Amino acid sequence: MKTKPRFRLLPMPLHSLILFVVWLLLNNTVAPGHLLLGAFLAIGIPLLTSGMQDAQPGFRKPLATLRYVFMVIGDIIAANFEVAKLVVGSSKKLSPAFIAVPLNIEHELPITILASTVSLTPGTVSAEVSEDKKWLYVHVLNLTDKDELIASIKHRYERPLMEIFEC
Amino acid sequence: MEFWIELVVSAFLILGSIFVFVGSLGLAKLPDFYTRLHGPTKATTLGMGCLLIASMIFVTYQQGYLSVHELLITLFLLITAPVTAHMLAKTAMHHELEILDKTSNKALSQRARERMSP
Numbered sequence: 001m002k003t004k005p006r007f008r009l010l011p012m013p014l015h016s017l018i019l020f021v022v023w024l025l026l027n028n029t030v031a032p033g034h035l036l037l038g039a040f041l042a043i044g045i046p047l048l049t050s051g052m053q054d055a056q057p058g059f060r061k062p063l064a065t066l067r068y069v070f071m072v073i074g075d076i077i078a079a080n081f082e083v084a085k086l087v088v089g090s091s092k093k094l095s096p097a098f099i100a101v102p103l104n105i106e107h108e109l110p111i112t113i114l115a116s117t118v119s120l121t122p123g124t125v126s127a128e129v130s131e132d133k134k135w136l137y138v139h140v141l142n143l144t145d146k147d148e149l150i151a152s153i154k155h156r157y158e159r160p161l162m163e164i165f166e167c
Numbered sequence: 168m169e170f171w172i173e174l175v176v177s178a179f180l181i182l183g184s185i186f187v188f189v190g191s192l193g194l195a196k197l198p199d200f201y202t203r204l205h206g207p208t209k210a211t212t213l214g215m216g217c218l219l220i221a222s223m224i225f226v227t228y229q230q231g232y233l234s235v236h237e238l239l240i241t242l243f244l245l246i247t248a249p250v251t252a253h254m255l256a257k258t259a260m261h262h263e264l265e266i267l268d269k270t271s272n273k274a275l276s277q278r279a280r281e282r283m284s285p
Contacts (some may be wrong), residue, residue, distance in 0.1 A: 025235050080186060080213035087193035087206055096202050096267055098275035100285040119249035120212065125204050126249070127256035128279040137279035139256060141205045143271065 009043065011050035014058075016042040056109040057165040068160045075121045075156075083123055086142055097143035098127070101136045101150050105158060110165045111136070117157050124149075172228050176221045183217030186210050199267040200259050208252040215244055 010016055023038035024030060059065050086094065101118075105111060115126040115136060123141035130137070140149065193206020219237040226234040260280045266273050278285050 022239065025239050028235060076209075076212055079209050083193070083205055083209045084186065084189045087189055087197065087210065091196065091198055091202075094198075094202065095269065095271065096199075097271040098279070099272060100275055100278075115253060116246075116249035119208060119252045120245070123205060123209075125201070125208060125252050125256055127201075127253070127260060127276075128282060130279075130284050131282040132284065135284050137275060139201045139204070141202055 010046065012046040012053065015046050019045060054108070057107050059164060060166045061164050064160060064164050068164060071156075071160075072117055072120065079121045079123070083141065086123065094142050095144075097140045097146070099138050099140060099143070099146055099150065101138055101153055103129075103134055103136055103158070104154070105162050105165070106133065107165070108133075110161050114157055114161055118153060121157075124153075168228065172224065176225050179217045179221035179224070183214045183221065186214030186217065188214075190214060199270075200264045201256065201266065201270075204252055204255055204259075208248050212244060212248055216241060 020038045020042035023041055024034060027034050103111065103114070105114065111129060111133060115129065118124050118126045118136070118138055125139045126136055127139050128137040129135070138153075143149065187210070190206045190210030193210060194203050197203045197206060219241055223234055223237040260276050263280075266276060275285055
Protein backbone atom coordinates (compact mmCIF):
# COMPACT_ATOMS: atom_id res chain seq x y z
CA MET A 1 0.00 0.00 0.00
CA LYS A 2 1.60 3.29 -1.09
CA THR A 3 0.83 6.61 0.51
CA LYS A 4 0.10 9.56 -1.65
CA PRO A 5 2.07 12.56 -0.39
CA ARG A 6 0.13 15.71 0.20
CA PHE A 7 3.05 17.97 -0.66
CA ARG A 8 5.59 16.93 -3.24
CA LEU A 9 8.58 18.55 -1.59
CA LEU A 10 7.62 17.51 1.95
CA PRO A 11 6.24 13.99 1.63
CA MET A 12 6.41 13.37 5.39
CA PRO A 13 5.95 16.71 7.17
CA LEU A 14 5.92 15.23 10.69
CA HIS A 15 9.09 13.23 10.05
CA SER A 16 10.77 16.32 8.66
CA LEU A 17 9.91 18.28 11.79
CA ILE A 18 11.20 15.50 14.06
CA LEU A 19 14.44 15.20 12.06
CA PHE A 20 14.96 18.94 12.25
CA VAL A 21 14.38 19.11 16.01
CA VAL A 22 16.51 16.02 16.71
CA TRP A 23 19.36 17.48 14.64
CA LEU A 24 19.28 20.69 16.68
CA LEU A 25 19.07 18.70 19.94
CA LEU A 26 22.03 16.56 18.88
CA ASN A 27 24.14 19.62 18.28
CA ASN A 28 22.70 21.49 21.25
CA THR A 29 22.57 24.74 19.28
CA VAL A 30 20.41 27.06 17.21
CA ALA A 31 23.30 28.56 15.21
CA PRO A 32 22.31 29.58 11.65
CA GLY A 33 24.68 27.07 10.08
CA HIS A 34 23.05 24.19 11.91
CA LEU A 35 19.57 25.53 11.16
CA LEU A 36 20.47 25.39 7.47
CA LEU A 37 22.09 21.95 7.64
CA GLY A 38 19.17 20.64 9.72
CA ALA A 39 16.67 21.98 7.21
CA PHE A 40 18.63 20.37 4.38
CA LEU A 41 18.57 16.98 6.14
CA ALA A 42 14.93 17.35 7.17
CA ILE A 43 13.91 17.88 3.56
CA GLY A 44 16.43 15.56 1.90
CA ILE A 45 16.03 12.39 3.96
CA PRO A 46 12.20 12.15 3.64
CA LEU A 47 12.50 12.78 -0.12
CA LEU A 48 14.82 9.78 -0.39
CA THR A 49 12.93 7.46 1.94
CA SER A 50 9.25 8.27 1.43
CA GLY A 51 9.00 5.61 -1.28
CA MET A 52 9.62 2.90 1.30
CA GLN A 53 6.82 4.01 3.60
CA ASP A 54 3.71 1.93 4.28
CA ALA A 55 0.49 3.70 5.09
CA GLN A 56 -0.07 3.85 8.86
CA PRO A 57 -2.84 5.44 10.83
CA GLY A 58 -1.70 8.83 12.11
CA PHE A 59 -1.77 10.33 15.58
CA ARG A 60 -5.19 11.93 15.50
CA LYS A 61 -5.39 13.21 19.06
CA PRO A 62 -2.32 15.11 20.24
CA LEU A 63 -3.72 15.67 23.73
CA ALA A 64 -4.62 12.02 24.24
CA THR A 65 -1.14 11.08 22.95
CA LEU A 66 0.49 13.35 25.50
CA ARG A 67 -1.67 11.91 28.29
CA TYR A 68 -0.72 8.40 27.19
CA VAL A 69 3.00 9.25 27.21
CA PHE A 70 2.84 10.63 30.75
CA MET A 71 0.79 7.66 31.99
CA VAL A 72 3.36 5.25 30.51
CA ILE A 73 6.25 7.18 32.10
CA GLY A 74 4.48 6.93 35.46
CA ASP A 75 3.96 3.21 34.94
CA ILE A 76 7.62 2.72 33.98
CA ILE A 77 8.68 4.23 37.31
CA ALA A 78 6.24 1.99 39.19
CA ALA A 79 7.42 -1.00 37.12
CA ASN A 80 11.01 -0.39 38.08
CA PHE A 81 10.27 -0.49 41.79
CA GLU A 82 8.15 -3.60 41.38
CA VAL A 83 10.74 -5.49 39.32
CA ALA A 84 13.53 -4.37 41.64
CA LYS A 85 11.57 -5.83 44.57
CA LEU A 86 11.01 -9.12 42.72
CA VAL A 87 14.67 -9.36 41.69
CA VAL A 88 16.03 -8.72 45.16
CA GLY A 89 13.51 -11.09 46.78
CA SER A 90 13.76 -14.88 46.63
CA SER A 91 13.41 -16.21 43.09
CA LYS A 92 11.70 -19.32 44.47
CA LYS A 93 8.60 -17.27 45.13
CA LEU A 94 8.28 -16.12 41.51
CA SER A 95 5.56 -17.60 39.36
CA PRO A 96 6.49 -16.81 35.76
CA ALA A 97 3.98 -17.47 32.98
CA PHE A 98 3.20 -17.08 29.33
CA ILE A 99 -0.11 -15.45 28.48
CA ALA A 100 -1.84 -14.59 25.22
CA VAL A 101 -3.55 -11.23 25.04
CA PRO A 102 -6.27 -10.88 22.39
CA LEU A 103 -5.78 -7.72 20.32
CA ASN A 104 -8.56 -5.46 19.14
CA ILE A 105 -6.36 -2.88 17.46
CA GLU A 106 -5.20 -3.36 13.92
CA HIS A 107 -2.31 -1.98 11.87
CA GLU A 108 1.37 -2.44 12.56
CA LEU A 109 2.21 0.89 14.18
CA PRO A 110 -0.37 0.75 17.02
CA ILE A 111 0.46 -2.91 17.71
CA THR A 112 4.17 -2.06 17.84
CA ILE A 113 3.51 0.75 20.30
CA LEU A 114 1.30 -1.49 22.44
CA ALA A 115 3.95 -4.26 22.47
CA SER A 116 6.67 -1.77 23.40
CA THR A 117 4.52 -0.34 26.19
CA VAL A 118 3.86 -3.83 27.53
CA SER A 119 7.61 -4.52 27.52
CA LEU A 120 8.36 -1.35 29.44
CA THR A 121 5.69 -1.76 32.12
CA PRO A 122 5.31 -3.94 35.24
CA GLY A 123 6.86 -7.40 34.96
CA THR A 124 5.80 -8.13 31.39
CA VAL A 125 7.80 -8.60 28.17
CA SER A 126 6.04 -9.01 24.84
CA ALA A 127 7.49 -12.02 23.06
CA GLU A 128 5.60 -12.53 19.82
CA VAL A 129 2.60 -11.46 17.75
CA SER A 130 0.53 -14.12 16.00
CA GLU A 131 0.58 -14.11 12.22
CA ASP A 132 -2.99 -12.84 11.92
CA LYS A 133 -2.10 -9.99 14.34
CA LYS A 134 -4.93 -10.95 16.70
CA TRP A 135 -2.86 -12.21 19.64
CA LEU A 136 0.06 -10.78 21.57
CA TYR A 137 2.16 -13.32 23.47
CA VAL A 138 3.54 -11.95 26.70
CA HIS A 139 5.96 -13.37 29.25
CA VAL A 140 5.09 -12.40 32.81
CA LEU A 141 7.67 -12.40 35.59
CA ASN A 142 5.26 -12.93 38.46
CA LEU A 143 1.68 -13.79 37.53
CA THR A 144 -0.97 -13.35 40.20
CA ASP A 145 -4.22 -13.17 38.26
CA LYS A 146 -4.22 -13.90 34.55
CA ASP A 147 -7.62 -12.43 33.68
CA GLU A 148 -6.98 -9.31 35.69
CA LEU A 149 -3.65 -8.73 33.94
CA ILE A 150 -5.17 -9.17 30.48
CA ALA A 151 -8.02 -6.84 31.40
CA SER A 152 -5.60 -4.22 32.72
CA ILE A 153 -3.46 -4.32 29.55
CA LYS A 154 -6.56 -3.96 27.40
CA HIS A 155 -8.15 -1.29 29.52
CA ARG A 156 -5.09 0.76 30.43
CA TYR A 157 -3.03 0.67 27.25
CA GLU A 158 -5.05 -0.67 24.35
CA ARG A 159 -8.10 1.56 24.78
CA PRO A 160 -6.21 4.88 24.79
CA LEU A 161 -4.24 3.69 21.76
CA MET A 162 -7.45 2.87 19.91
CA GLU A 163 -8.67 6.34 20.76
CA ILE A 164 -5.41 7.97 19.59
CA PHE A 165 -5.28 6.13 16.29
CA GLU A 166 -9.05 5.94 15.81
CA CYS A 167 -9.00 2.31 14.78
CA MET B 168 29.63 24.48 42.78
CA GLU B 169 26.88 25.12 45.24
CA PHE B 170 26.24 22.51 47.87
CA TRP B 171 22.60 21.84 47.07
CA ILE B 172 23.31 21.16 43.41
CA GLU B 173 25.99 18.67 44.38
CA LEU B 174 23.48 17.10 46.77
CA VAL B 175 20.76 16.71 44.10
CA VAL B 176 23.22 15.41 41.49
CA SER B 177 24.72 12.84 43.86
CA ALA B 178 21.26 11.74 45.03
CA PHE B 179 20.24 11.04 41.42
CA LEU B 180 23.56 9.31 40.72
CA ILE B 181 23.18 7.00 43.71
CA LEU B 182 19.54 6.21 42.96
CA GLY B 183 20.39 5.56 39.31
CA SER B 184 23.30 3.28 40.14
CA ILE B 185 21.15 1.30 42.57
CA PHE B 186 18.61 0.62 39.82
CA VAL B 187 21.24 -0.27 37.22
CA PHE B 188 22.84 -2.59 39.78
CA VAL B 189 19.52 -4.29 40.55
CA GLY B 190 18.96 -4.77 36.82
CA SER B 191 22.34 -6.46 36.44
CA LEU B 192 21.72 -8.50 39.58
CA GLY B 193 18.49 -9.76 38.00
CA LEU B 194 20.40 -10.75 34.89
CA ALA B 195 22.80 -12.78 37.02
CA LYS B 196 20.51 -14.43 39.53
CA LEU B 197 17.09 -15.05 37.97
CA PRO B 198 16.53 -18.71 37.00
CA ASP B 199 15.82 -18.83 33.25
CA PHE B 200 16.32 -16.77 30.11
CA TYR B 201 12.83 -15.29 29.99
CA THR B 202 12.80 -14.11 33.60
CA ARG B 203 16.32 -12.73 33.11
CA LEU B 204 15.02 -10.54 30.32
CA HIS B 205 12.92 -8.59 32.82
CA GLY B 206 15.83 -7.23 34.84
CA PRO B 207 17.80 -5.34 32.21
CA THR B 208 14.79 -4.11 30.23
CA LYS B 209 13.13 -2.38 33.15
CA ALA B 210 15.37 -1.64 36.06
CA THR B 211 17.82 -0.16 33.59
CA THR B 212 15.37 2.31 32.06
CA LEU B 213 14.79 4.12 35.34
CA GLY B 214 18.43 3.75 36.39
CA MET B 215 19.62 5.31 33.17
CA GLY B 216 16.90 7.96 33.50
CA CYS B 217 18.23 8.99 36.92
CA LEU B 218 21.84 9.07 35.67
CA LEU B 219 20.80 11.21 32.71
CA ILE B 220 18.88 13.65 34.91
CA ALA B 221 21.97 13.97 37.09
CA SER B 222 24.10 14.61 34.03
CA MET B 223 21.62 17.17 32.75
CA ILE B 224 21.62 19.16 35.99
CA PHE B 225 25.40 18.99 36.29
CA VAL B 226 26.18 20.03 32.72
CA THR B 227 23.50 22.72 32.66
CA TYR B 228 24.90 24.26 35.82
CA GLN B 229 28.50 24.06 34.66
CA GLN B 230 28.03 25.40 31.16
CA GLY B 231 25.33 27.93 31.95
CA TYR B 232 22.95 26.80 29.20
CA LEU B 233 20.41 24.02 29.04
CA SER B 234 21.86 20.66 28.01
CA VAL B 235 19.38 18.60 26.02
CA HIS B 236 21.50 15.70 24.75
CA GLU B 237 20.21 13.65 27.65
CA LEU B 238 16.62 13.98 26.47
CA LEU B 239 17.66 12.43 23.16
CA ILE B 240 19.43 9.56 24.90
CA THR B 241 16.27 8.94 26.94
CA LEU B 242 14.17 8.92 23.79
CA PHE B 243 16.46 6.46 22.02
CA LEU B 244 16.57 4.24 25.13
CA LEU B 245 12.78 4.16 25.34
CA ILE B 246 12.55 3.19 21.67
CA THR B 247 15.32 0.57 21.64
CA ALA B 248 14.88 -1.20 25.01
CA PRO B 249 11.51 -2.86 24.24
CA VAL B 250 12.54 -3.77 20.69
CA THR B 251 15.69 -5.48 21.98
CA ALA B 252 13.70 -7.36 24.61
CA HIS B 253 11.17 -8.45 22.00
CA MET B 254 13.82 -9.70 19.59
CA LEU B 255 15.65 -11.55 22.38
CA ALA B 256 12.45 -13.25 23.55
CA LYS B 257 11.62 -14.19 19.96
CA THR B 258 15.08 -15.64 19.37
CA ALA B 259 14.89 -17.57 22.63
CA MET B 260 11.61 -19.17 21.53
CA HIS B 261 13.03 -20.18 18.17
CA HIS B 262 16.05 -21.75 19.82
CA GLU B 263 13.65 -23.56 22.17
CA LEU B 264 15.60 -22.45 25.20
CA GLU B 265 14.75 -24.18 28.42
CA ILE B 266 11.79 -22.67 30.20
CA LEU B 267 11.55 -22.82 33.96
CA ASP B 268 9.41 -25.81 34.98
CA LYS B 269 7.03 -23.87 37.17
CA THR B 270 6.16 -21.45 34.34
CA SER B 271 2.43 -21.72 33.81
CA ASN B 272 1.09 -22.06 30.28
CA LYS B 273 4.43 -23.30 28.98
CA ALA B 274 2.72 -24.76 25.90
CA LEU B 275 1.91 -21.24 24.73
CA SER B 276 5.54 -20.66 23.78
CA GLN B 277 5.16 -23.46 21.24
CA ARG B 278 2.15 -21.74 19.68
CA ALA B 279 3.92 -18.40 19.81
CA ARG B 280 6.94 -19.81 18.00
CA GLU B 281 4.72 -20.86 15.13
CA ARG B 282 2.97 -17.49 15.29
CA MET B 283 -0.42 -19.23 15.54
CA SER B 284 -3.42 -18.27 17.63
CA PRO B 285 -3.39 -19.99 21.03
